[in-house]
Amino acid sequence: NAGVTQTPKFQVLKTGQSMTLQCAQDMNHEYMSWYRQDPGMGLRLIHYSVGAGITDQGEVPNGYNVSRSTTEDFPLRLLSAAPSQTSVYFCASSYSNWPGGYTFGSGTRLTVV
């Protein structure tokens, strides 16, 4: 099993550009979520999904969109990149049933210039 696959691993964007960070899991996990990691702040929740067709906002959703058309995929879209979105992004997935341990992707390092 591949687990949680994130692409790309690195990306440089210019301010105002758009892009999609891809996240796919092959474990049939119901729950998927996106986090950003900034120095000194820990990981913060951007958006999450409890199943196909269902998404909700987290702590820092502004500037990001998500959709969940299938159980496997949960892409994160930056509509108009800003320097404040420079960060490392992690996708994670888990089962809804107990015990619901988490599996994380390897991360995407995004720089907006």
Place this chain on the structure above:
Amino acid sequence: KNEVEQSPQNLTAQEGEFITINCSYSVGISALHWLQQHPGGGIVSLFMLSSGKKKHGRLIATINIQEKHSSLHITASHPRDSAVYICAVSPNFGNEKLTFGTGTRLTIIP
């Protein structure tokens, strides 16, 4: 005040020492997670616990629900244990998202 607080923020120890990292939380939870992140690397789940104690190799995690406190212990520490250790909690009655502490950077000197 953050919902999840870790201490210490940084810890440097000699190889072989017993290590303790602490985590306190202020909200109701369904589970507490301990995660490991190596420099430039991804995040690996070490433990998920809702009560008592778990052990895996040289790592031990404990939780006290009444005191809202958890500890991660490393016995016979080794330089390969050098990493950032992160505490995170799942909300009450759910596991759909996590709230994280800011992490403890552990450095083990040979």
